[in-house]
Amino acid sequence: MIYNKIPFDVIVCGAGHAGCEAALAAARMGANTLLLTGNIDTIAQMSCNPAIGGQAKGQMVREIDALGGEMGINTDLTGIQFRLLNESKGLAVQSPRAQCDKKAYQFRLKHTLELQKNLQVFQATVTGLVYTGQKVTGVRTNLDIEFNAATVVVTTGTFLRGLMHIGQNKNEGGRLGDFSAKTLSASFLEAGIELQRLKTGTPPRLLGRSLDFSQMEEQKGDNSPALFAFHDTRDPENLFHVEQTGEQRLGWRPGSAQVSCWMTYTTAATAQLVRDNLHKSAMYSGEIEGVGPRYCPSIEDKFVRFADKPRHLLFLEPEGRTTNEYYVNGLSTSLPFEVQLEMVHSVPGLQNAVLLRPAYAVEYDFAPPTQLFPSLESRKVENLFFAGQINGTSGYEEAAAQGLIAGVNAVRKVRTQSPLVMQRHEGYIGVLIDDLVTKGTREPYRMFTSRAEHRLLFNHGSAELRLLHHAREHGLVSPTRLIRMEEKKRQVDYWVQAFEKLRAPVGQGSWGDAVRRSTTGNAPVPDYPVEFGSLSAEIRGEALYRVSYQGYFAREQRQIEKLSAVEKIKIPADMDFLSIRGLRKESALKLQEFKPYNLGQAGRISGVNPADISILMVYIEAVRAGRMSG
Incomplete structure (x- = not known):
């Protein structure tokens, strides 16, 4: 059965952090948008730590806000602790971070989606895509209902053939207590889209009243919290909770009634337990084929890779104001439950801890992102966009940033307009997407300040001014907010x-x-x-x-002006690199595979050297001159 006779402009498959931003961006641009999710009650679920921000990630959330996204304001209004990281190191590397009430964050964002004009939310699991030739034209669902659309944005997170591991125990699912999308992968393979496996994990959750905080060090929030949204330019109706409809969204005054986090350490007993049971870990026993995140390692990885380190820092972080559940940041593992229990009890303050949920690892399919254009549209299937963990990234912030860009560009594609492509010198979002589509990733990609060569320009307070031209050109913020942003820029420049x-x-x-x-x-x-x-x-x-x-x-x-010359030289989409005389075969093969958007991107492809770029530049100029003379 076809649900709608008139196709949607945009269908978003998946309602995690990428899907929410994609759907909101598309709908706010005036596109008729459908958001499909397997479970409406887990929209914007914070499956891992209910925290937003951190080094580079905090700056990225401010960029999302500057482009009209929702993550920043949703964090501010549901945050329970705010801290500015690197406060003593200067503005260039200072990064806001917030611990959120995970249910309040989820419910507020769900309500925001429900209230959004031009957006319909529907509960159904996408089981496959509908193709017409090499174009996607809709989706099939588990309800035997099909939806047609001009464009489709896929934001499936860890749900593609998701498999969870606790020791030798295996359960299908993208996260504990949820389902696995088992047939959608076949639909991608059918279209010639390559898939590989990655792995991520999460720590156990503990009952707060069973913890002895007197053995831990308290970590309070900042007295003057650094927020994520640009409250000085936002429209007043966006800052409070009563909407024009008369409905009231969940939330509270940003920075009010903050809660404490707590610090403790693993012990020699913890280390011995891990080493004695490594063979039982799903990751070390060969049960998991996917590659895990290097920069957010499991406790097994920590004691193996950093064997000389006697102990590791753990953070006990509350999951919300109205729950007694605590997240053990730093204790991710796939060891069997009985070993997890002993391991937790070996830590000061956790000797009598009660586990509410075990830690587990999850492996899932992802589509190597070198198969995408910088717009996040698939190179293999027209009108199909990918965003979030399906592109090999790790983290809510990376997912939300991609979702916003994919949502905007899906609408731009429908309207036959040029895509929004952020440059590397404009912000962390530009670095993120350029890294993904140019270099790809073999492990879950996480954003760091060190990945950005122009990070001095990316202080978190400047995001609105850096991205003002994109917000203006693509209509991503309200006219009244745009006026305030323009005036802010004028005052700063003056x-x-x-x-x-x-x-x-x-x-x-x-x-x-x-x-x-x-x-x-x-x-x-x-x-x-x-x-x-x-x-x-x-x-x-x-x-x-x-x-x-x-x-x-x-x-x-x-430096930016010097490099911008090559960034401006576009490479024709139909260029046959293998036919260019003088170009090394290795480079020609790489260029033919990646089909770079411009010379700048071509130069960042591994294996392509400056001499190759010079030959390419001469060739492009000769082709242009020939066309002009012809």
Whole structure:
């Protein structure tokens, strides 16, 4: 049965963090959008730690907010602890992080989807795609209902042939207590899309009243919390909870009534238990074929790879305000349950801990992302987009960022408009997607500041200003918010210039000089001009950041301008690299496989060297000259 006679513009398959952002972005752009999920009650489920942000991830959430996404504001209104990481290291690497009430986060985002104009949410499991030639035209579901669409965005997370491991025990499912999407993988393979396996894991959950916090170190939230959404430019109706419909969404004042997390350590007994039972671990016994995350290792990996380290730090983090459940950050494992129990009881403060849920590993199918264009559209099947863990990433933030971009570009494809492609110098989202589609990944990809060559420009307070042109061009924020963003940028630009021209008090030089002396710790900054002091904290903070690092900013800008020349040289989609004389065969084969979007992307492909790019540049210019003369 066909559900709708008129096809949807966009169908999103999966309602995790990628799917929610994709569906909201498409609907807010005015596209008729359908969001399909196997279980409406687990929309936006925080399957692992109910935390958002962290190094590089926090900056990425602010970029999502700057592009009209929902993750930032949803975190602010359901957060129970806020901390600014790297606070002592300078603004360039400071990253906000928040512990959320996992149910409040989930329920608020579900309600947001239900209230969104142009968006329909429907509970059904997608069992296959419908193809017409090399184009996707709809989806089939387990209810024998088909839905037609101009574009489809796949955000299936860990559910593609998901298999959970606790020691030798195996259960099908994308997460504990949920289902496994067993037939959709075959539909991808049918279309020629390659699939591989990855693995991730999660720690046990403990009953809070069974823990002895007196043996642990308390970690409180910040007194002045760093939030994720840009509250200074948002429309007032977005900041509170009563909508125009009269419905009230869940949430509370950001930063209010914060809760504590707790720190403890593994012991020598923990290490011995792990080593004695390694052969029982699903990962070390050969039961799991997928590759696990290098930067979020299991406790087995920690004691094997870091054998010289006597102990490892663990964080006890509350899962919400109205639950006594605690997450043991740092104790991910696939060891049998009886070993998990002993291991937990070997940790100070956890000697009498009661386990509510065991730790487990899950392996699942993913589609190597080098099969995608930078728009996140499949190279193999037209109108099909992929976002989130199906692309090999790990983390809510990476998933949400991809979902937003895929949702926007699905709509742009329907409207035959050029896609939104963020460049590497514009933000962490640009780095993330470029890394995925150009280099691919053999393990769950996680964003770090070190992956971004222009990270000095990516301080979390600047996201709105860096991405303003995208928000404007693609209609991603309301007209009123756009006006505030434009004014914010105007004020920052004005004061950055003014600080270099205005004279500070006698002997101080320009105000810019005074600020930079203060930044290096050589001198205090005198009182700022009255007009500057009356501006918002957000504008002052961004202007001072740019003034403080003026020299570094100028150097970065020169580097970007130098590299932009090759980024602007587009490569024809039908180019036959194997026929280009002088190009090394290895490079030609790589280029033919990846089909780079422009010369800049071509140069980032492993195995392609600068000499190859020079030959390619000459060839493209010759082709263009020939076409023009013809």
